Amino acid sequence: MTLLHEPLRKLVSQSLITLIQAQLEAGGVSKDTMSVGDVYKALVDPPNAELGHLAFGCFITAKNLKKGPPVVAQLLAQELKNEVAQNIVLKKTIASVEAAGPYINIKFTASGLSDYILKPLLSGETFKAQLTEATPKMMIEYSQPNTHKELHVGHMRNMCLGDAAVRLLRYSGYNILASTFPGDVGTHVAKCLWYMKFHNKESIPMMNKGAWLGAMYSKGNLLLEDQVGTPQEDENRKVLTDILKQLEAKNGEYYDLWKQTREWSIELMKDVYNWADIKFDQWYFESDVDSDSVKTVKKYLAEGKLVESQGAIGLDFSEENLGFCLLLKSDGTGLYATKDIELARRKFEDYKIEKSIYIVDQRQALHFKQVFKALEVLGFEQAKDCYHLQYNFVELPDGAMSSRKGNIVPLTTLIETMKTHVATEYLARYKGEWTETEVDTVAGQVAKGAIKYGMLKQDTNKKIVFDMNEWTKLDGESGPFIQYSCARINSLLKKFSFDAKAEFAGEVLSHASELKLMQHLMNFNTVVLGAAENYKPASLCSYLYDTAKKFNTFYHDCPIGTAETPDLKKARLALAYSTGAIIKHGLSLLGIPTPERM
């Protein structure tokens, strides 16, 4: 449940609800028809700062009072004005109240904005505010990479989304467990091992074994496709079956090779997660649930809960337009859905979670509909608490990426290219001035900002066309733009030895750019909470970009070093510091670091 966490909105809604409830009673309506929460929710941003800093839309109130919204706005605005005139606290905080059509526009005083917004930012209180209560314990599963294949830029979108969702929800007060589900069994493994064993002539490298293994898979797959229709085809199939049997039996030469090569891939995953500052509370491997999932499904079969069709076993959902959910192949082995059914139960049982989120690309929409439906039909009550958070995939300018075909941009290539680009195009100017270590660290941080922001800024339902040339352009709406603004703030604060604990007079802030920036900072927690609960990190991205832009305007319009008075200088520094705090916290919720300088 969402709380009234934003102090200025809370103040306004508490004042308004008293007036509204009096009107309701006067009109013969129960005052409980509307709560302070209803008023809080009806507070919106005016279209521009000239109108006000906060607006109350009178639509619902008007409906309850059975009057026209503009009439209600007039009435309530007048009453609120009277209230402000009489109340010392309100008088100090609210500068004006004006009805405009169905809206009541409220402007705050500089000291109001400063007391309620800047001060909690300076003390850090804003970031400790309790935003929600009684939230469900949730598990978020994201990043389901296959071993024996190479991680590519497509995987990055999933990782960024999942990690941001975890961070945003935790900040918002949710108890979140992060899990990953790597695919370490299946035909792709067999194909990879087959190629290694029979066709590979290279020696195994000392470094980056995971990437090399991914190449083995690609080559194997291409060769197998080439040999379709040739005398080798039958032989290949036989060998692949042999390999899979050994893996299942957990015994034999291929099993040993699997154990060894699997580690190489896991090492690559860990390197990438480490680069991205991602930590999982739980790693579920497909090999862990594989055999149990088949047992579970066979138990359901024995209980008569499943049906046979064309020699295979599953559930028929054609009436729900979900097709046939296949759970046991005609050879008695399981499938992806089989494992997901087992895993879904484990998650709820292992961790007593109340909600289970799956971040998987939208091509799996039918799969998850089937799995959740199957869980429901099989009597698993928590099926209703499972949610597939889908996103559109990343493709290349010339079409879909496929590690099967080998036309991928490996993640390591993206990371290295971006880092080198940042170092040579931007950081080279600090050569001699900065240590090599600092250049390297900052290049990494900026590269991370560019990549993560790029993956997150686009809403989940739109596909991303990945073009390295476009991605290395770092101006405009980009992570580095925001990081750069923050670095400038750092440099300002350092130059003028700003002390966040020192007193300052917020009422001297009167420039339009100052007020607009303060008004914007007010919305941080509201935006974060919305981004978290709607699983939309993109909305925080655009908020932070706006923050940086509004800061840049302020920075341009309002000189600090040469401010007219020492008080104004101090207050402007406090505003700069507050903005920096918002940017740092905001970016950290997206998993993006802020370099001290860049």
Added chain:
RNA sequence: GCGGUCGUAGCUCAGCUGGAUAGAGUACUUGACUACGAAUCAAGUGGUCGGAGGUUCGAAUCCUCCCGUCCGCACCA
């Protein structure tokens, strides 16, 4: 064929749980560094919100149909 996604400025996208004059970036045109950091700022050009109906005091937003796009639809994961 069935189901789903998307369609907003030349291009890439916000806005979509209905509300004030549809916004950014980019590209293009111009202006601002002897200055608190130009990875910046300021100004301008650019829109039948895919089309047609409907619901509503009010629709880019909700509903229906149509067009276009991409994706999925049993023994891969």
